[in-house]
Amino acid sequence: MRVVSKFGGTSLGNGNRVNRAADSIAAVVEQGHEIAVVASAMGSTTDHLLDSITFDADEADRAEIVSMGERTSVRMLKAALSARGIDATFLEPGDEEWPIITNAWGEVDVEETKARAKVLADRLDSDVQIITGFLAQDHAGNTTTLGRGGSDSTAVMLGNYMDADEVVIVTDVEGVMTGDPHVVEGARNVGQITVDELRNLSFRGAEVIAPSALGYKTEEFGVRVVHYQHGDLLSGGTTIEGEFENLIDLRDESLACITLAGRSVRNQEGVLSQLSGALAEQEINIDAVASGMDSVTFYVDEDLTERVETLLHDVVVTDDRLSSITVETDIAVIRVTGGELPNQPGVISEIVQPLATAHINVHDIITSATSVALFIDWDDREEALEIVQNEFTH
Known part of the structure; x- marks a missing residue:
């Protein structure tokens, strides 16, 4: 040895x-x-x-x-x-x-x-x-x-x-x-x-x-x-x-983007737990979560859209801190994984700028220490994947 x-x-x-x-x-x-x-x-x-x-x-x-x-x-x-x-x-x-x-x-x-x-x-x-x-x-x-x-x-x-x-x-x-x-x-x-x-x-x-x-x-x-x-x-x-491994991955299935609005919801204790808990009880997987000051967004399998919307709407009507729910479908996600991505100055710009030049709208960007997830229109997925691959393989 x-x-x-x-x-x-x-x-x-x-x-x-x-x-x-x-x-x-x-x-x-x-x-x-x-x-x-x-x-x-x-x-x-x-x-x-x-x-x-x-x-x-x-x-x-x-x-x-x-x-x-x-x-x-x-x-x-x-x-x-x-x-x-x-x-x-x-x-x-x-x-x-x-x-x-x-x-x-x-x-x-x-x-x-x-x-x-x-x-x-x-x-x-x-x-x-x-x-x-x-x-x-x-x-x-x-x-x-x-x-x-x-x-x-x-x-x-x-x-x-x-x-x-x-x-x-x-x-x-x-x-x-x-x-x-x-x-x-x-x-x-x-x-x-x-x-x-x-x-x-x-x-x-x-x-x-x-x-x-x-x-x-x-x-x-x-x-x-x-x-x-x-x-x-x-x-x-x-x-x-x-x-x-350094990977650039396009999710095979489309996602639904389900957004819940509520005044200063980010500062409201237990709201995120209540929403995610409602999905967990029904064994529904959440692909990603994004939050703003007045909203929380869940990305789930598009096949589950109606079921998830119904479950979360029940929470909205019983919780005065939440005001409304909206749904958007046909969302694709491309994940760039590897290295020290968010710790490299300018890396987000290197990903997003070429997409903007190609007039591809980015719905959301979610980062971790080692990955960047881009949420885009399903119809733009192949062109966006090619652009991102060209940026990180040359």
Whole structure:
């Protein structure tokens, strides 16, 4: 079995934790497995270094300064493993065997990095490779960085390019929890979660694994998150399943758009629950929900239009906060899924502007952390799909 394990700053926060990390790595080696290690800066070293740059430093100097945290960590781990009789080699930018190369635009040079990662993978049968997380190197030999969450990206990227069986992210949480344990009493560990679910949580504040790292995850290898106190790299924690795909999908069936009006309905407690509850009781699926200050819109299968209208009208006539219901049919939905869509400046404009140029009306736009849903006239669906595909595949 081949493992890439990333140790976060907290898991290397002091000498005792470095020893704990070294013990867990040594246990993997002693069980006959291959392991590469990605190390973050110890504790809050990177933040302290950044706070110390109170002068006007250029990007190259800043990268060199902040790299000192990771450079210290790999030396600590190498020494701790050597003390346990484990052969290990640490790698940092500037080394001839350094794997992660960026191009002139600061993006990972995939082909060059893959080739270098393969060389490292071939050495895992003789010793542990310890790599500085977060850091990269351009073709001129200058130190660069992978940005926020870069150590996670380093680990999952190398797991991918080194043909690892599993990437283990060692951090200060018990994997993914049902809720924030500092806020929610009784929060428990989630044994499995999909890449899609986790990426949406990550973009909305869950600090488990950097969203940018999940882009390197494929079906070919697993990713697992464990607590540093667990001590066992080969079990426990939360397993992240699947891979994130970039998709442009046109729903096969048409939808009905059912809108309920009510004065300041968004500020009325329980209205949305009452409306959706009426549909849930009849086992009617809601494809999407949109809301304004004075309205709530449900998108449902067009075949269910009359049934849904009747159910929701019964709510309208019994609830003074609602005034009327209206229905529009022959609605198509195109969903663009992938990457960090709503977090990319201008991405909504890139989708909508070409449709406006083609005089295609967009009824609604609903976004999440990783997708954009466009609701349009059914008759415009094929032309709109072609336009959106051209924008995101070229």
